[in-house]
Amino acid sequence: MKHVIDSTDLTVEEIDGILKLAQDIIDDKEAYSEACKGKKLATLFFEPSTRTRLSFESAMMELGGNVLGFSSADSSSATKGESVGDTTRVVSCYADIIAMRHPKEGAPMRASMVSGVPIINAGDGGHNHPTQTLTDLLTILREKGRLDNFTIGLCGDLKFGRTVHSLIKALSRYENIKFILIAPKELRVPEYIISEVLEAKNIPYEEVESMEEVMSELDVLYMTRVQKERFFNEADYVRLKDTYILDGKKLKNAKSDLAILHPLPRVNEISVEIDDDPRACYFRQVMNGKFVRMALMLTLLKANGAKLNLSADKLAKIPE
Amino acid sequence: MKHVIDSTDLTVEEIDGILKLAQDIIDDKEAYSEACKGKKLATLFFEPSTRTRLSFESAMMELGGNVLGFSSADSSSATKGESVGDTTRVVSCYADIIAMRHPKEGAPMRASMVSGVPIINAGDGGHNHPTQTLTDLLTILREKGRLDNFTIGLCGDLKFGRTVHSLIKALSRYENIKFILIAPKELRVPEYIISEVLEAKNIPYEEVESMEEVMSELDVLYMTRVQKERFFNEADYVRLKDTYILDGKKLKNAKSDLAILHPLPRVNEISVEIDDDPRACYFRQVMNGKFVRMALMLTLLKANGAKLNLSADKLAKIPE
Amino acid sequence: MKHVIDSTDLTVEEIDGILKLAQDIIDDKEAYSEACKGKKLATLFFEPSTRTRLSFESAMMELGGNVLGFSSADSSSATKGESVGDTTRVVSCYADIIAMRHPKEGAPMRASMVSGVPIINAGDGGHNHPTQTLTDLLTILREKGRLDNFTIGLCGDLKFGRTVHSLIKALSRYENIKFILIAPKELRVPEYIISEVLEAKNIPYEEVESMEEVMSELDVLYMTRVQKERFFNEADYVRLKDTYILDGKKLKNAKSDLAILHPLPRVNEISVEIDDDPRACYFRQVMNGKFVRMALMLTLLKANGAKLNLSADKLAKIPE
Structure with missing residues (x-):
């Protein structure tokens, strides 16, 4: 069985x-x-x-x-x-x-x-949540035409977000993928994923705190929600929250064939002004x-x- | 779309x-x-x-x-x-x-x-609630054979009842319909419906407080519930509540081909003794x-x- | 109808x-x-x-x-x-x-x-709950090949358990069935079932307090749950609860073709160690x-x- x-x-x-x-x-x-x-x-x-x-x-x-x-x-x-x-x-x-x-x-x-x-x-x-991972993979495959040779940015709550962990593990099995991990210090990818998945397999990765500095490099941007209750203090939350909201301005330097994914539901981490941008894939992702x-x-x-x-x-x- | x-x-x-x-x-x-x-x-x-x-x-x-x-x-x-x-x-x-x-x-x-x-x-x-209105229209059409040339009594809470407002608007587009609005003072049809729908189109209407006085004129009787919490005071409620309960006695002078409608659910505003009267259309209305x-x-x-x-x-x- | x-x-x-x-x-x-x-x-x-x-x-x-x-x-x-x-x-x-x-x-x-x-x-x-009774009958019929000529033990809460009462009434209409009623004193089958169903029809029955003493006689064992809140006092509950939990040890003297039924859901009244015993019929009962x-x-x-x-x-x- x-x-x-x-x-x-x-x-x-x-x-x-x-x-x-x-x-x-x-x-x-x-x-x-x-x-x-x-x-x-x-x-x-x-x-x-x-x-x-x-x-x-x-x-x-x-x-x-x-x-x-x-x-x-x-x-x-x-x-x-x-x-x-x-x-x-x-x-x-x-x-x-x-x-x-x-x-x-x-x-x-x-x-x-x-x-x-x-x-x-x-x-x-x-x-x-394996069917979410399969959904993400199918979406990347259909949007980019391949599951290897690209740079993916994973943005938001990378500490507690299970879909992100599964996606990293799944993509780590394909060739020549670079991971850019975009998160506030408090919500970084857990150490065991860095050491046991990325470093163990010699997979290139980078950890940054804002998406703007890396936007132009990305072929795929995987957004997730940053929940207020995850922050240690209110001040950090207020300082950082806008950093993790994707809007038209932050997309300025993005590639024209960037694929933006989100597992949904979103609250406000992607501005609705993006929804009709051809690079917004999250509703096609639902269909996939x-x-x-x-x-x-x-x-x-x-x-x-x-x-x-x-x-x-x-x-x-x-x-x- | x-x-x-x-x-x-x-x-x-x-x-x-x-x-x-x-x-x-x-x-x-x-x-x-x-x-x-x-x-x-x-x-x-x-x-x-x-x-x-x-x-x-x-x-x-x-x-x-x-x-x-x-x-x-x-x-x-x-x-x-x-x-x-x-x-x-x-x-x-x-x-x-x-x-x-x-x-x-x-x-x-x-x-x-x-x-x-x-x-x-x-x-x-x-x-x-447009499909309720379509249901009401289909029921009148099937019971009376037409959507024009009749007198309809609308009874109960005419102030807050959305189905009543929609039905008045919908029927006002057909020929030669007379509306009799049966409600306690507190629950009369809102002024804008009187002025913008009925008077604007020169449609005959009458406002009364009890159904018995107009029963013999009606071709269609549309019942709705009078909720206790709509009344300003307990005394008015006690005085009026039985006025808006349809029973065999109140039907005495009704036409033999009267069509009684109700959007359901009812609480007690139509006595169950009426249910098997051929004029009771409310379960056929469900089917419609x-x-x-x-x-x-x-x-x-x-x-x-x-x-x-x-x-x-x-x-x-x-x-x- | x-x-x-x-x-x-x-x-x-x-x-x-x-x-x-x-x-x-x-x-x-x-x-x-x-x-x-x-x-x-x-x-x-x-x-x-x-x-x-x-x-x-x-x-x-x-x-x-x-x-x-x-x-x-x-x-x-x-x-x-x-x-x-x-x-x-x-x-x-x-x-x-x-x-x-x-x-x-x-x-x-x-x-x-x-x-x-x-x-x-x-x-x-x-x-x-008539479809439960039909389910029980079909299960006995399929497991034993007949609905007559057997000894059935009914165990647990026989006072409040409606499925037990219905099953007794249903089986009392078939030939040569002996009932063994296994329950604590507080949870015995109600008197009216004894007098109006079993004694009225001269059906053999026995009332006992533990299943071990009768296990070897049984062709069918119908288990039900004994809820703590049914007992008059905590001491009785503590003293009796294990008596009504079926496990491998209590099955020792059981017939090799015993059929064990339970209407489900169970809490702990049948040990999961029994689940793979061929005599455990309760999941086949679900299918039936x-x-x-x-x-x-x-x-x-x-x-x-x-x-x-x-x-x-x-x-x-x-x-x-």
Whole structure:
């Protein structure tokens, strides 16, 4: 039984296979529109996350399948003291694949140990969120045409932002990428990522405090939110907050083919004046998230022996 | 991109086209049962409204489409501070059409400005609720056979009741309708509706305080709830409350073909003893609400270029 | 109009017909996979119950139908003061069949009196939960090959546990079943069930306080939870609690073909070390619950004249 709990569960080859499949889906939607006819996705969201949940649900629907589940722990059996393992075994009887979001790290891993169907981690605490990483990779691939040979700036809260950590790990497996880490001192990338990922692999990186000084170098800019409550004191927050808000002025020296990503939701860290700039990719990124989840679900269902309603030709495109 | 935010967004011709289509759907359900195959409706309900939400959802399902969304703000990203505009742009990536309910007036309008798919206002604060108005019109049309030449009594809270205001505006565009406005002094129709709608167009109207005195004149009686908290003082409430409860006794002098409507939910303003009277139309009105929403969604999807799974014959019945 | 409010609404013949149909569905799923094409189930859950709700929803989906509804009273119109009767009449316009869960006893009965479509009681207060009883019966039938001639131990809270009461009543209609009632004094089966069901029909039974003393006799063991708050005093609870927890040691003298059932959710009354024992049936029981609900919905829809998308052959298998 195959599950996706951590983005590092997937090899580079597997990731490339999924991204390739996602692109074939984008190019030929109709061919996949009944692939999951008669299949059911359960979305078990022990904490709310509309965007992620609706992305999974629309993905399954565009494959011709059905969706059931819950969107918060209030309306689940968790309130009656049922373990995540039991909930998973029960829901295994109702669905062919499960996307699980849980406030506790490790819950989806625990679920995968007893599940009769594939589990996809849709975010567990501050830990992992592998489909976000796949979404980011697909977006870079589609915007830049490649997953190697570029300079990426990661900006904002690099200390607590799980999507940033996963993305660094994922990109570190591709050739010739330079990382520019843009963050206030308090919110720098954790030391273990620097030493165990970047330095261990001899990957070039730079740490800076403002995006303006490096903007002209960037091929990709990955924005994240800087939450006020992360700062040690009010004075630092007030001094720094505008530094991490992207607006037209800060984009002045940017490359004309820069790709600006954001995992959303944003609060104010990207000015809405940027939204219609062709370099703003974050809404296309949302669309890519749907397609990459379609590809991932097809891959897991096939790996687990589910009968998919696809032509032999398309079936062969699903990575083993 | 066409949206329906306010019932006055639609011309009389457009409304008549939608009502005609709704009637064709009623007469020939099977022909429309796969019209929206592969399409998705998102119900974004930032405040709960079971009746309206389920009406939209069943409407899309009866067109062969799918539904996703949320039923209250708690389980949405709004709790993370995302703007309505961003939520809308994100959901545009997941759905072909959006029905939005929001406690703040203007939110669906705001959404329509950035949406990549048609938005239907499913109620915003005390403002607009255009599909309720279409439901009311379809019900009158089906019960009376026409939308002109009748006397309608509007009863209850005419001051705050948005459905009443919309219905007056909508009916004022048809010929020879007389309005009888039945309300306690505190809850009369706002002055601007009298002067800008009724008097400006020379439409006959009458304001009275009890329904009994006018019952025998009415062709249509539109009941609404009188909420206790609307009254200035307890004494007025106690004195007046029974005046606005419809029961068998008050119906004594009513016409035999009177049509009694109510937007629901009711609390006690119509006695359950009336429910089986053939003149009680409020549950048929619920059914009409589903069909008119089917017609509206088809109209908007076609206007926005969606490919519908319909015969050329039926496709031609969808208003341009 | 036929409804299922109480498991005693169904005759033994009707139950046997439903169980037989459920088994045909298990053996020939594909043949039923579009039986309810174009049909809609409404799940009206005025209190949350994930397991039951998802069981109904997956059942309808596996019949090719759609699902709409709500999972808690918060997101329903009940908060606006609408009666259960009105909610039911409204939802009758949106769905072909309704599964209702309600904290108040009698609410589904009340709903059935005004509903335009069949109502299935999905649990009302401490009263009835007929689809759980059907699930239990199907599980015993599939595990033991029969519904007569066995000894069943019912263990735990036999006083307040509604599933136990319903199961005793249901099994009392079959031949040669011996009941062993395993409970602390405070939580014994109510006197009226002893006198009106067991003694009235001369059915053999025994009341004991520990499962160990009777384990070797049992063909079926039905476990339920003993809630701390049911005990009169802490001392009794501490003294007795381990007596009602099933673990490997207590199974030592059990028959090799014992069937262990539990309605779930469990807290700790069955040790997880038992889960992989072939005698542990409670997760298969979950699966059976889905199939028996498919059979029940087909039966009610047919009885109410719905057009099902089934071969004549399969249609004939649905009990009249």
